[in-house]
Amino acid sequence: MSTTQNTSFFNDVCSFFDHASQFTNHSAGLLDQIKACNSVYRFRFPIRKGNGVEVIDAWRVEHSHHMSPTKGGIRYSDMVNEDEVMALAALMTYKCAIVNVPFGGAKGGIKINTKNYSLAELENITRRYTVELVKKNFIGPAIDVPAPDYGSGEREMSWIADTYNTMNPGQLDAMGCVTGKPIALHGIQGRREATGRGVAIAIRECVTVTEDMKSLGLTPGLTGKRVIVQGLGNVGYNTAKFLIEMGAVIVGLCEYEGAIYNTNGLDLDAVVAHRKETGTILGFSGAASEFANSAEGLEQDCDILVPAALENQILASNIDRIKAKIIAEAANGPTSPEAADVFIKRGGIIIPDMYCNAGGVTVSYFEWLKNLSHVAFGRMDKRYEENANLNLVSMVEKMTGVSLSLEQRGLIIKGPSELELVNSGLEETMVRSYHEIRETKMSNAKIGDLRTAAFVGAINKVAVSYMNMGIWP
Numbered sequence: 001m002s003t004t005q006n007t008s009f010f011n012d013v014c015s016f017f018d019h020a021s022q023f024t025n026h027s028a029g030l031l032d033q034i035k036a037c038n039s040v041y042r043f044r045f046p047i048r049k050g051n052g053v054e055v056i057d058a059w060r061v062e063h064s065h066h067m068s069p070t071k072g073g074i075r076y077s078d079m080v081n082e083d084e085v086m087a088l089a090a091l092m093t094y095k096c097a098i099v100n101v102p103f104g105g106a107k108g109g110i111k112i113n114t115k116n117y118s119l120a121e122l123e124n125i126t127r128r129y130t131v132e133l134v135k136k137n138f139i140g141p142a143i144d145v146p147a148p149d150y151g152s153g154e155r156e157m158s159w160i161a162d163t164y165n166t167m168n169p170g171q172l173d174a175m176g177c178v179t180g181k182p183i184a185l186h187g188i189q190g191r192r193e194a195t196g197r198g199v200a201i202a203i204r205e206c207v208t209v210t211e212d213m214k215s216l217g218l219t220p221g222l223t224g225k226r227v228i229v230q231g232l233g234n235v236g237y238n239t240a241k242f243l244i245e246m247g248a249v250i251v252g253l254c255e256y257e258g259a260i261y262n263t264n265g266l267d268l269d270a271v272v273a274h275r276k277e278t279g280t281i282l283g284f285s286g287a288a289s290e291f292a293n294s295a296e297g298l299e300q301d302c303d304i305l306v307p308a309a310l311e312n313q314i315l316a317s318n319i320d321r322i323k324a325k326i327i328a329e330a331a332n333g334p335t336s337p338e339a340a341d342v343f344i345k346r347g348g349i350i351i352p353d354m355y356c357n358a359g360g361v362t363v364s365y366f367e368w369l370k371n372l373s374h375v376a377f378g379r380m381d382k383r384y385e386e387n388a389n390l391n392l393v394s395m396v397e398k399m400t401g402v403s404l405s406l407e408q409r410g411l412i413i414k415g416p417s418e419l420e421l422v423n424s425g426l427e428e429t430m431v432r433s434y435h436e437i438r439e440t441k442m443s444n445a446k447i448g449d450l451r452t453a454a455f456v457g458a459i460n461k462v463a464v465s466y467m468n469m470g471i472w473p
């Protein structure tokens, strides 16, 4: 299947790319340009730790400048490395193209185990990381816009926004330099849950296609579908939460300390509360069985497996023991090309990462637009709105001499809130993109799977941008 030797995560992404590119008709040179990472910035900076100094390794990779700004999260992990950041940046390019978000792909990495640092040290690291990016022109609302990823969240995004803003006094659009900020600091409603909500919508769309479910021996629809989720962080927790709302049953949960399982379903919030109290999901009273090794949790009986932690979880070495019929890649790169090949050949469906977790960047785009437009999304705070609309109602009544009915008043004051706008935009994007990918798959029997179809669509869109742009000089 691949023309690239698989020695790394980035090579895995290139391997998927190479396989899909045979279904496009672009020149080898253009394909090379799309595939390559345009800028890789590796840097080291010191922080004070205790009475000494510690040097931190960090990266920012801008994979593709076919659109500006570039966009992608920052991973805080002691496992992060240059290859991983390059792979994640490349996935961002294809992801944005799939959901028609007009950004190039980027990603950042800070090599730390967040558990080993105090809050003040984490803030120092984040602010210094931002300063290094500013110095090299690797951040800015029109240049490169980071977001949360594994190990980072709203708190870190606030520090980044404040550092950038402080270093660029008077820059009107400064708050658009990063997304995933808290609501009180120019964030947007619904961003926190967006990736998980998007994953749940992606799964729902997949299981509603009767013909595809028939081929898996499953009934269409989410009701009663048994799901195992790996990772109880931002993406995993929210995916599980929305899947439950949509009628699915969470039968298994895996965290790095182990896994729990109950074929009758697990109470998600009770598990989270238990973990908060004890530091582990193990020992949860509602579990029928538990496994000290997290990976064993992936191999239990279920219809849908949702890896939502890290890459390289489903490999040639364990794919034969995976019982799920659908793998929904909430994490980036959880399935190796070899494992994916085996799974597809035995008739399984993989909802590929580059589409499945695109809800985050979709809503990040809305946040960035809100920051640049300097206008609140949706209707205003209810108190103001009611006053404003009451004025409007009495104005209309005075002008027409007619008393408006309650219904007519209702028509005037009703309007979508920011959250309703965000969620409907997200819903529309995830639904449309799923069927676009599936149609590409169905258009050529040789394409064979959703990931290849997603890559074909993404490659074609990025190719058109590069061709329109031309080469300068």
Ligand SMILES: NC(=O)c1ccc[n+]([C@@H]2O[C@H](COP(=O)([O-])OP(=O)(O)OC[C@H]3O[C@@H](n4cnc5c(N)ncnc54)[C@H](O)[C@@H]3O)[C@@H](O)[C@H]2O)c1
Pocket: 148, 149, 150, 151, 152, 195, 230, 231, 232, 233, 234, 235, 236, 254, 255, 256, 257, 294, 308, 309, 310, 311, 330, 331, 332, 357, 358, 360, 361
């Ligand atoms: N946050 C976003 O908006 C976003 C968007 C798109 C993609 N993603 C991807 O989703 C994945 C998770 O990101 P997140 O933001 O939820 O991170 P997070 O840090 O909030 O949560 C990750 C969780 O995975 C757990 N974990 C780590 N290793 C594990 C293992 N071996 N087995 C089971 N659990 C393990 C961690 O303990 C943590 O609870 C990453 O691949 C990330 O790139 C995140």
